[in-house]
Amino acid sequence: MFIGVRPAAAVSDAEACSRYADKDVIAVSAGYKFSLALKKDGTVWAWGYNRYGQLGDSTTSTRLTPVQVKNLTSIKSISAGYYHSLALDNNGIVWAWGYNGYGQLGNGATTNSTVPVQVKNLTGIKAISAGIYHSMALKNDGTVWTWGNNWYGQLGDGTTTKNAIPVQVKNLADITAISAGGWHSIALKSDSTVWGWGYNYWGELGNGTPSVYTLAHVQAKIVLK
Template identity: 35%
Template structure:
């Protein structure tokens, strides 16, 4: 298992929506009281059939890259922000509080990452990203423990990087001068070693890594391979050797030694295998074309299958995974980027919208799990990612804000902490009573109830608070009713909350 737009006109059909009982306009506006709406439907908690309003994508909110990991996903937006969703059982997502929830039902923003230009994943919970300034950042499973998560942090000993690729213990970086560096991650501490240069590689334009080997594509279209392994906590790199017998390629993707793919300048897709039975690493047999009738732009692969993106924006699968069918994915068009995971696939369309299909047991597709087998056999659009800003700062939430049935809800504990409010949870016969105090106002409520008390007076809620995968969610309107300023900007898909 391993890793891994176009600006539309602003849609005008989004008139006025009731978000958590608050009327909002398509542009930035203060929220005002609206007519009460029904409580959050039970389908919202477990069934992807629940209707979700999708905010029109703008240049800033468009996604530019996605990677499908093992039961989780990571996305990079054009504004340089990084979002993640799906399983967090082993700290895959890089959020600060790994005990908060075992999975993210919708995209959550990693608040400490900004101005990122590319991302990569080993597919097993560890990610790297490159920032605009050429620095490299890491996040996800610490590797030294089963469940501990490493929040995003910069790797201090490497710079001037344009692309990264990573395995479980060894990572690689393509620097802006076309050379390649490698470093290891200590199994016990999770700390990274000082990068060393991979000698013999020049004019490299793309990197990949799989099954203990690094792959480098140079500017002439030649593919180079080298071994990377750890012995006695030391990184050992073999001298790179060229893989002969391949046509000049423009892009490569290697899942393992028997599932390697590439695309040439003419748009032909190739598959090949390698063998290192002797001291020389070479092709096993001949490279062969797949879907020779297609003009392919790029190819991605996972265990037992590959996904092809054509120059016309079509998506084709080679192999029946992840949804049991092989051939053209008829529901998709205008696609500009793809990613293949062992159990699910992701695609970005020309508007920057992300679509997913395949397994969704852990919400890795970015929608609620359906009530059947947890599969999405046709592509569905992920839930709208929502940025939350509190008192001018990004909310470092351990769970995302969510929009469903025209409602926005926010994670209670994260919001309380950043507002400087207090929260008390007292058990009662029929559940628990939540008491939130902010400045001069005190509100009490229970999960599932559309009634609350504000300073001792009864208060009607537009929708009830609810629990979902370990998080307590409250309607954004409740904050407004407590005298807290709440502003929605649909262009940026941003909810701003202010104490003053």
């Protein structure tokens, strides 16, 4: 999702893959200047840039090799954002760490965290997605919940006010998949229609009518052939 500058002394991609190969890894997610990996044992590992604690190892030190995220077990899904990270455990609870200037960790505060904190008032979650400064979660009941930055209405609650705890996206149900973009959000319904909300200057909502932003979700005009 994000592109960084390669240091002059960086090893080749093939060498890096060989050096850190781990057959127990079942999922990966790339953020801005840092990366996450999920192992079969439910632990999460992180490496790269760590100024805001997005590696979750209780430090702000850059790591050139993977370190284990502290205090996380039984994790089944991960998502790396711009400077923050999300993890979903087997009990449907969401955990977050890293930059929190806009409340994107969802713990009711706006202070950064170098270790995972539980997202408040959120249970029964089956999917997560981290954007630049906002976060998304999909509940088992098909509703979508969002928190963090809301400059362009990317939280879908009908306002442009940031929220440090999850709010429900209005008038949206029967959702099966979600994805948080930079300043917009996308959701897939059970009837295979796609819906988007938030920043739309470049037409990223797909509704055929570019605008600075859209507070209410709109349907993308996708033609299946």
